[in-house]
Amino acid sequence: MFNRNRIYLAIFIGLSGLALTACGGGGSLTKDSAETPSETVVTPPPIITPPATNDWQAGVFNPASNYINQCAIPRTGNDPYNENKPYPDKAGSEFTEKMWLRSWSNETYLWYDEITDKNPSSFATVAAYFKQLKTEQTTDSGAKKDNYHYSEPTVDFYKEAQSGVVSGYGINWTFIANTPPRILRVAYLEDNSPAANSGIQRGDTILAVDDVSIDINTQSGVETLNNVIFSPTAGESHNFKIRSNDGIEKSRTITAGNITKTPVQNVNTFSTKNNTRVGYMQFNSHISVAQQGLIDAINKFKADQVDELVIDFRYNGGGLLALSSQLAYMVAGPANTDDFYYYKTIQNDKQPIEQPLPFINQEIDYSTFEGKQTLLPDLNLSKVYVLSTSGTCSASEAFINGLKGIDIEVVLIGDKTCGKPYGFTPTHNCATTYYTIQFSGANYKGFGEYADGLTPTPSPQFLADVKGCPVADDFDHQLGDSNEALLSTALYHIKNDSCPLNAQSAKKKFSYASRAADGLELTPPKSLYNTNMDLTWLNKGKSND
Numbered sequence: 001m002f003n004r005n006r007i008y009l010a011i012f013i014g015l016s017g018l019a020l021t022a023c024g025g026g027g028s029l030t031k032d033s034a035e036t037p038s039e040t041v042v043t044p045p046p047i048i049t050p051p052a053t054n055d056w057q058a059g060v061f062n063p064a065s066n067y068i069n070q071c072a073i074p075r076t077g078n079d080p081y082n083e084n085k086p087y088p089d090k091a092g093s094e095f096t097e098k099m100w101l102r103s104w105s106n107e108t109y110l111w112y113d114e115i116t117d118k119n120p121s122s123f124a125t126v127a128a129y130f131k132q133l134k135t136e137q138t139t140d141s142g143a144k145k146d147n148y149h150y151s152e153p154t155v156d157f158y159k160e161a162q163s164g165v166v167s168g169y170g171i172n173w174t175f176i177a178n179t180p181p182r183i184l185r186v187a188y189l190e191d192n193s194p195a196a197n198s199g200i201q202r203g204d205t206i207l208a209v210d211d212v213s214i215d216i217n218t219q220s221g222v223e224t225l226n227n228v229i230f231s232p233t234a235g236e237s238h239n240f241k242i243r244s245n246d247g248i249e250k251s252r253t254i255t256a257g258n259i260t261k262t263p264v265q266n267v268n269t270f271s272t273k274n275n276t277r278v279g280y281m282q283f284n285s286h287i288s289v290a291q292q293g294l295i296d297a298i299n300k301f302k303a304d305q306v307d308e309l310v311i312d313f314r315y316n317g318g319g320l321l322a323l324s325s326q327l328a329y330m331v332a333g334p335a336n337t338d339d340f341y342y343y344k345t346i347q348n349d350k351q352p353i354e355q356p357l358p359f360i361n362q363e364i365d366y367s368t369f370e371g372k373q374t375l376l377p378d379l380n381l382s383k384v385y386v387l388s389t390s391g392t393c394s395a396s397e398a399f400i401n402g403l404k405g406i407d408i409e410v411v412l413i414g415d416k417t418c419g420k421p422y423g424f425t426p427t428h429n430c431a432t433t434y435y436t437i438q439f440s441g442a443n444y445k446g447f448g449e450y451a452d453g454l455t456p457t458p459s460p461q462f463l464a465d466v467k468g469c470p471v472a473d474d475f476d477h478q479l480g481d482s483n484e485a486l487l488s489t490a491l492y493h494i495k496n497d498s499c500p501l502n503a504q505s506a507k508k509k510f511s512y513a514s515r516a517a518d519g520l521e522l523t524p525p526k527s528l529y530n531t532n533m534d535l536t537w538l539n540k541g542k543s544n545d
Helices: 094-108 127-131 154-163 219-232 290-304 321-331 396-402 483-497
Strands: 006-009 150-153 167-169 171-177 183-189 205-209 235-244 251-253 257-260 265-269 277-282 308-312 341-346 362-365 370-375 383-388 409-414 425-428 434-435 440-441 455-457 465-470 535-537
Touching: 006 396, 094 321, 094 425, 154 167, 154 171, 154 434, 167 265, 205 219, 219 434, 265 290, 277 483, 290 321, 290 362, 308 321, 308 483, 321 341, 321 362, 341 535, 383 483, 396 409, 409 455, 409 483, 440 483, 465 483
Parallel strands: 277 308, 308 383, 383 409, 409 465, 455 465
Antiparallel strands: 006 535, 150 434, 167 257, 171 183, 205 235, 235 251, 265 277, 341 440, 362 370, 425 434
16 A cells, blocks of 8 residues: 555656657746746856866766766755755856766666766767767667657746646647658647637647748758747747648737646546446646546546546656556556555666555645545546557556556557656756656566557557557547547447457558658757656655554
């Protein structure tokens, strides 16, 4: 049973591939945002930074603690995200920041022995040095082994982690192609967002922004698209030329704002012709503010006495692993989860062995990361349907794998998931939050090797195969519509225990033969690929009993 005195703190990790869903249609939060506390403004103190001493020796590593918080530009004042305590920054240099990254990576990176130890002084910036502190090896499919290595301003981390607030329009995008001719469509909208209020809908295709064509192939044009679409500053207004599903072109001017994400949407119960009651919910992100929405949804499904449950994870890049465990418990209930664990971490050989994460049966106070006395509701189901795309990542994949580990039947409808069995603890240093892979995870049966994704198939053959139906995402219908391809396939499978005959052919094919050989790619900020969290063990200093 979950011990409320110790819990797992989940952390941000991410999406992969081109079929991405951008968080809120925007990137990092602006420093002059109305919601950004004035204390977070970085003001260089009037001190002289001491010269860096190059004490780098290849293969020789001092403890990371020797360099922590030694900053080229120390912050002054108090940290509003840490009980207004003074910032820990001390006078340092870019070299000391690089040396901290080097030692920290050597101590915690899952594949630390695959990092090439290069002289930090040979890199012009701290960011450039951090970028290469990772493995360059590939998976069995030839994909990069590590696609989840990035950093962001610490203030942006706290805003999204604590309140689900991001800067943008409230549009979550999906790339079908990101080189000319590009196809960028609206995946879903945040509730009551500027985009939703302007009449933008799921399925709309972007044609131009501020008269810059989506297919422009110059560096300056691509930078304009990247900035306006993915990284708008709150308060900026931009004009979007869009083609809707019915082929009608429309123009909308949208003002970016500080968007509060709505991770749980479209909660509904369907009754089939044979009186089977099917619960459905769209779950977009495992962030802390989702906890109450999930509890409310499960309570509704319990009151409706649902026989089956469909969870729409197609755009859920992950989030708090603890929240993922809570949801798994609420689906399966104590009869199916007692005496089993949900997730076991695998770290490098320099780290201590962690206790496995249990199926968490209590609410969590995510402001303190402690458990509450309140027990979670549950549906006591032995089967669950999950809708997926290549944007289904991390904590969402852990949900699938964790339930399979205790023989809860998971039926996967849609596309292969992104393949993200890894996690890390976001670590702060000198106003920047860093993410580097520090562990992988396995279920109760010891399986966690799905770096190339979990694959829906009517006839599973491999451990990473999941019983289900391959179906393409359907932008011609709104999410939650029983006629939408993934949901309708799930409803068919519930009735017939098989995939419809046209399920495989429903996967839409796109030809890339005409794409420009030297076409420039749109490149959303890396933070948009990394919206999910995993865990680190927190001991609150209380009894472990």
